[in-house]
Every structure is written in C-alpha cells, then in structure tokens.
Amino acid sequence: MFELSRQSSVPLVDQIVERVTKLVRHGQLPDGARVPSIRKLAKLLQVSPFTVVDAYDRLVARGVIESRAGRGFFVARRASAPALPVIESLTDPGTDAIALARAALSHPGEIIAAGSGFLPPAWYAEALPMNVLARITHARRPHAWWPSAPQGLGELREQLATRLAQKGIPVGPANIVTTFGASQAFDLLARILFAPGDSVLVEDPGYFVLFEQLRSHHVRLVPVPRRANGPDIEALEAACRAHRPRAFFVQTLLHNPSGTNAEPAVCHRVLTLAETYGFAVIEDDVYGDLYNGPCVRLAQIDGLRHVIYVGSFTKLIGPSMRLGFVAADARLVAQLVERKVLSVLSGSALLEAVASEVLDSGRFLRHTESVRARLARMRADARIALESAGIAFDDDAGAEGLYLWGRVPDALDVNALTRRALEESILLAKGSLFSCTRNCAQRLRFNVAHSAAPELVRFLTDAVRAAA
Helix, strand or coil: CCCCCCCCCCCHHHHHHHHHHHHHHCCCCCCCCECCCHHHHHHHHCCCHHHHHHHHHHHHHCCCEEEECCCEEEECCCCCCCCCCCCCCCCCCCCCHHHHHHHHHHCCCCCECCCCCCCCHHHHHHHCCCHHHHHHHHCCCHHHHCCCCCCCCHHHHHHHHHHHHHCCCCCCHHHEEEECHHHHHHHHHHHHHCCCCCEEEEEECCCHHHHHHHHHCCCEEEEEEEECCEECHHHHHHHHHHHCCCEEEECCCCCCCCCCCCCHHHHHHHHHHHHHHCCEEEEECCCHHHCCCCCCCHHHHHCCCCEEEEEECHHHHCCCCCCEEEECCHHHHHHHHHHHHHHHCCCCHHHHHHHHHHHHCCHHHHHHHHHHHHHHHHHHHHHHHHHHCCCEECCCCCCCCCEEEEECCCCCCHHHHHHHHHHCCECCEEHHHHCCCCCCCCEEEEECCCCCCHHHHHHHHHHHHHHC
16 A cells, blocks of 8 residues: 655654545545454554554544445545635735734744744743643642643742742732733723723834734724833823823833833832822833843832732743733632633633642743843844844844844835834834824834844845935
C-alpha cells in the first residue's frame, strides 16, 4: 500500500495519516472503498495495531474515512455541492482601532509587528515552559480541570494579594476578582459604573481599545492631556468642574503609548480631585511589572478608597493567557462577580492554575527581570534605528518600557503609510488611534521589541525621503 520511513522525524502515526489522505485525494482510494483492517495494515506496515488505531481515529475525525459498525473502515463519501457564488470582494481592512487590533492578533510571526502590543513569541516560552501543564496535572492542582469559582481561583487571589502588598497596595484575596484579561475588566466596570450619557475622563493619548469599549457603552469621553510627568492637572481640574465625571482611566506607570510615568506629586493631586469631585480612578497597571525601581501607584496612596486597580498577565506570560484581575472594595467586587457570572459564568480554572504555578515557582519574577533588561537594550537600539529613518522623538528622559512614541514629518500621509506598510507585511500603529479627539495625527507607536528590523527601517527611510 505504502511504506513508512523509520528514519524520519515525523511520527509513524502522522505518516500513516498523511499517506492515506493523499491516496484518497488523488483518487487511488475512491469514495466508499474499503481500507485495510487495523490488523492487516499493522502487519503490512510492520507497526503496532495501536499505531494504526491512533491513525484511523485521526482520519475519521478529519472526515477522510468512516467506521461502519461490524464491517470495518471505508473512504468517506464527499458530498458534492456547488460553490457559493462570490457576492462581492473583501472590503478594505481599514486603519481604524479594530483593524489594528485584528491585524496584531491575526498574523503572529508573519509580519514585522512594529505597531503591536505583544512581545516576540519566543520570549513567552521562557515564562511558560511546556512542563507546566504536566506539573499541574500530576501535582497538587486537580481543580484545574473543574470550573473556576466566579471570583477566581482562591490560591491565585492569595498570590495576587501578596504581590500587591509587596507593591504597597494593602488588599486581601476578598478584594480581588479575576477576569479574561484587562479588556474584560474594563468592560465589566463600564457596565457597573456608567449609564449612557455619563462623562468619563480618559488620557489623551491613551489606550485605543479602551476608547472603543467605552464608546460602545454610549458614554461621553472627555480627554485629559497626558504630559511627560502624568496627566495635565489643570486640564483635569477644568474637566471635573465642567463635566462632573463618573470616572478617570489612567496609567500611572509605563503609559501606553508614550512610555512615561506619573510623578508622585501628580498622583496626589489626581486623588485630591477624585475626592473633591467624587469620581472613581481606574488605574490601569498592565505594564507595571516592567517598571524598574521604586515608584508610586495611585492604589498605593489611596488604599482603594477611590482607586480601582486593574492588572493583567497577558503582556508578560503570553497573549493566550487571557487573564487579568481587578482589586477594589468589597462592594464593587461583589458587583463584578455578579456581572461576570451573567457574562461568562466563570473564569478558566486551567489558565488561573497555570498562572498560579508560574507565580509560585518564582519563574514569573525571573522572566520579568529578563524581559525588563531586554527591553532596555532593545529600546536604545530601536530608537537609534528609527531616528536614522527620520522618525523624531520627544526628549522624555524618564520614558521606558515597551513603547516608543515617534513623530513623522508633517508632509507624510500616515493613513497611506500604514496601508502601504501592511502590504509590505509591516504593522504600524498610527497615533490618531490613541487620541479620542483624533489628535497625534503625525505620531506612530513603536513596539521596541520589533522596531529595529532592517526591513522596517528601510521602509520608513524611503517613505520619509519620498515625503520630503
């Protein structure tokens, strides 16, 4: 029938599946033809019957063959149906916020991800080795295969409480609820805190996906300019007087997209205004683990009286780890749990057990330190490379972390630039997406882990020269 290669790195089961599939596709095994029995094929190929059983199971699952009770295995009959007519060509993917998010999530490894928010895939393997699942299966975590408690895995919440206490944020496990990433945390908070028409303060520039989430809840976004030392306090106070906001979303450390950090004095003024005008401060600290050195967080000063703290493991353990959390007062946590149950019933006990194992082993701390050092080196290299291509940067000595906030010449059409880049398998993130007022039109956000690539530098160099 066919031969197998014992020297090949391809497992015997996979070889059998591949050979049988080719025979069917090429018509050498026509529809309805009987295929050899398990014992017969095992004897012909000189393999274990268990190997053939495994191969036949896969072929049945793929619809290549079918099992008929008491009769054996036969080539599955393929239903012939006319192809669906092409109604219209695919629409232009565009350059808006949803287009950027989809492009960043859909082409891992296929593009130069200069505009993405993720680290290189190989980096994540260091935080999450393959034997983690084996340890969970065979060690002390049998609950990983059961539904998680809606508030989150107890031992993970205890670990999170300990980590927050080390950062000077005094909370207990009861003050924490896990979520499917920070994005679900923001969505749940919006459902609880806001009604259509409410005014909500956001940093400008700020996180572009958050803007779209909030708009879907029909709230009014009020921009607060972001400076090198944090939110513009005068503008924030003016917005409070004029709009009486329900909340303010702010990133204290490693702001996205600028990489800047809020100074302690600015943090104190934000909290003073929150108390005066009665709004909630939602502190987005998804990049905080990448900050190096002593720092001040709003939740550290406030003790969760006015601050709702949001964290995430997605940026450091991996995009597939859709795991975030909210730390807040007990009343809000109860509301979050209720909303979470109505939305997704519960979280993933498996993902939460994986995160717990990574934290407990000490691997997360070592991985974070390694990533921080790598980013510092690559940040310097990326900035030099991008400046050589004609990209300008502000003189923000304190900026660090994952992002560089660059500026292109005024003569350059950024919309056209991002479209051409995608045609060249380069993902760029245009600055206007990061502004709820569509400012920052000549800006680009660069991920330093991907932005020293020669192909990217050549593309930008040519584009800047052509515009000049």
